[in-house]
Amino acid sequence: QVQLLESGPGLVKPSETLSLTCIVSGGSMSSNYWSWIRQPPGKGLEWIGYIYYSGSTNSNPSLKSRVTISADTSKNQLSLKLSSVSAADTAVYYCVRHLMATVQIFDYWGQGTLVTVSS
Amino acid sequence: SYVLTQPPSVSVAPGKTATITCGGDTIGSKSVHWYQQRPGQAPVLVIYYDSDRPSGIPERFSGSNSGNTATLTISRVEAGDEADYYCQVWDSGSDYYIFGTGTQVTVL
Numbered sequence: 773q774v775q776l777l778e779s780g781p782g783l784v785k786p787s788e789t790l791s792l793t794c795i796v797s798g799g800s801m802s803s804n805y806w807s808w809i810r811q812p813p814g815k816g817l818e819w820i821g822y823i824y825y826s827g828s829t830n831s832n833p834s835l836k837s838r839v840t841i842s843a844d845t846s847k848n849q850l851s852l853k854l855s856s857v858s859a860a861d862t863a864v865y866y867c868v869r870h871l872m873a874t875v876q877i878f879d880y881w882g883q884g885t886l887v888t889v890s891s
Numbered sequence: 892s893y894v895l896t897q898p899p900s901v902s903v904a905p906g907k908t909a910t911i912t913c914g915g916d917t918i919g920s921k922s923v924h925w926y927q928q929r930p931g932q933a934p935v936l937v938i939y940y941d942s943d944r945p946s947g948i949p950e951r952f953s954g955s956n957s958g959n960t961a962t963l964t965i966s967r968v969e970a971g972d973e974a975d976y977y978c979q980v981w982d983s984g985s986d987y988y989i990f991g992t993g994t995q996v997t998v999l
Contacts, residue, residue, distance in 0.1 A: 817990040877936065883933055
C-alpha cells in the first residue's frame with residue numbers, strides 16, 4: 773500500500789519560501805500524477821498543483837507565480853516550494869497521489885504537515 | 892470560476908439516511924468525486940466518477956449526479972460516519988481542480 777509522508781519546517785517567516793518534501797513508499801512514482809493540496813485551519817481544501825512522473829507540471833492559477841513542484845523519481849520523492857508566503861498560506865499541506873491512470877481523482881493522501889507563517 | 896456549493900452541515904440520527912448535496916452549474920456534465928475527512932485526519936476517497944466506490948468503502952455510501960446537483964447518500968448512518976465531506980470536480984478545459992465548500996455531518 774502506498775504511503776506518503778510530508779516533511780518540512782513547521783514555521784516559516786513572512787516573505788520567505790515554504791519548502792516541503794514528500795517521500796513515497798510502497799509503490800513507484802511512475803505513471804502517476806502527484807498533487808499538493810492544502811487546507812487552512814478550519815477551512816476547506818485547495819488544490820495547489822500537480823506533477824506528472826514525466827516531469828510536466830500544472831498549478832492553481834491563483835498560486836502559479838509562487839509555486840514550484842518538482843520530483844526525483846529515483847528517490848521516490850516530490851517537493852513543493854511556495855515563495856513570498858504570508859499568513860494566508862498557513863495551512864496543513866497534503867501530498868496526494870492521483871488514482872492510477874487518471875488525472876482527476878485523488879486516491880492516496882499523506883497525513884499532512886502544518887505550516888504556520890509567522891514572524 | 893466554477894463554484895461548488897454544499898450545505899455547511901447535516902445532522903442525522905443513527906440508522907437513518909444522510910443526504911449531502913453539491914451544487915454547480917451543469918455539474919451533471921462533469922464527473923464528481925467525494926471525500927470523507929474525519930477530525931484530525933486526511934481526506935479519504937469514498938465515491939468517484941459520480942457513483943463508484945473504492946474498495947473498502949461500505950455499500951452504505953452511494954452517489955448520483957444530474958443537472959445542477961450531485962448527491963452523496965449515506966444509508967444506515969453510523970457514529971463513525973461523523974466527518975466533513977467534500978465534493979470535487981476536474982475542469983478539463985483549464986486542467987484545474989475544484990473542491991466543494993464542505994459539509995459537516997453530525998450523527999445525533
